Structure formats: structure tokens, C-alpha cells
Amino acid sequence: DAGVIQSPRHEVTEMGQEVTLRCKPISGHNSLFWYRQTMMRGLELLIYFNNNVPIDDSGMPEDRFSAKMPNASFSTLKIQPSEPRDSAVYFCASSFELAGTDTQYFGPGTRLTVL
């Protein structure tokens, strides 16, 4: 079984550039989560979708961040313009909402460095 797929695995960009992170959830999963992990703040939920609909985006830091899920098998997280403080590992996770078994499975992450 393919797990959650994220691309790119590493991204180095300059301040002010647009960054797009991509995620393919596990087939059949109906919830998708975007997290950011830093040493200072740990693992933070940015936004999550259920059945392709954004449910809670209160974790999105500011208007520079946006996320979409056009279909059940693809989601993007975009940062425009990027800033050095956005440097972090961004994880995508998916789960299948079923009582008692909605464990989240994480992708390998995208390590973003903004210079």
C-alpha cells in the first residue's frame, strides 16, 4: 500500500518566492491534515479537510498561507510570499473517519528552507 505521498521532499527558496507543497493522501481516506513542525513550536495543525471541504483553518499563520483540496486524491499548501520564518518541515496526514479507527497516517514531510 502506498502511504501518504508528499512532494517535494526538500525545497530551498529565497524570501519572497511562492512555494507550493503537494500531498496525495492514502486512497480511501476522507480527512486530510496539514501540519508544520519546528523545534520551537513542535507539531502544529495548520488546516484540515474532510471530504475535500476545509473544516478548520484557524492554524494557518496568516494570509500568505492557503490550502486547497480540489479532489479526494490531491491537496496543495501554498505560501506566497515566503519568509525565512516559514522554514520548517511540513507534514501532510490523512485518515479515514470511522468511529474509533481514525488514526492519522503521516507523509514523509517536506523540509522547507527559506533563505
Next chain:
Amino acid sequence: EDKVVQSPLSLVVHEGDTVTLNCSYEVTNFRSLLWYKQEKKAPTFLFMLTSSGIEKKSGRLSSILDKKELFSILNITATQTGDSAIYLCAVEPRTLLSTLGRLYFGRGTQLTVWP
């Protein structure tokens, strides 16, 4: 605001030692508590606990939940160098709208096992 606190933040032991990692939480309408292990990449699922007092075991790892005192412990016996990782605790509240699997993560415990 919902909160998950893990302790200690960091732990260094020798192979063969037994360790206990702690997770306390404050969450509205608790549904489940999950433990994840994070090595160099993405967090991987270890346990989900929903009922108080029932121990979950997997090899040398075990975990138990106390819903009255609002905490969980993760025990690792006869530790090995391969147990070195960050151990994350997450709590899922039961939402009013639906059970969407939103998790609140603690900062994690960094476990280092020396040979």
C-alpha cells in the same frame, strides 16, 4: 484552550533501561489519546487509547490511560538504541459536529538510548 503536555522533554538512558514517558491533557469532550514515534522522518502510529485503565501492548512498548486524572504513560522496557526517537502524544476531542479526527499534539519527549 485544549492542551497536551509531555514530560520529560528529553531523556537519555542506556540500553536495557526501562523508561516511562508522561502525557497530561486538558481537552473538551475527550475522545481518544494517541502515541506516535518520530524518528528522522514522519511520526508513525503506536497506540490509540480510548478507555481508562486498559493497557495496550506491542512488544516492549505499553501504554495506559487514566481518564479521571487526565494522563497517559508510555512504557518502554529493555530499551534498545533503535528506540531513540521523539515520542509524541496527541489527544482527539469529540466535536459537536462530527468526529473529524482533529488531533492536538504535545511537544514530544526526545528519547536517546546509548549502547
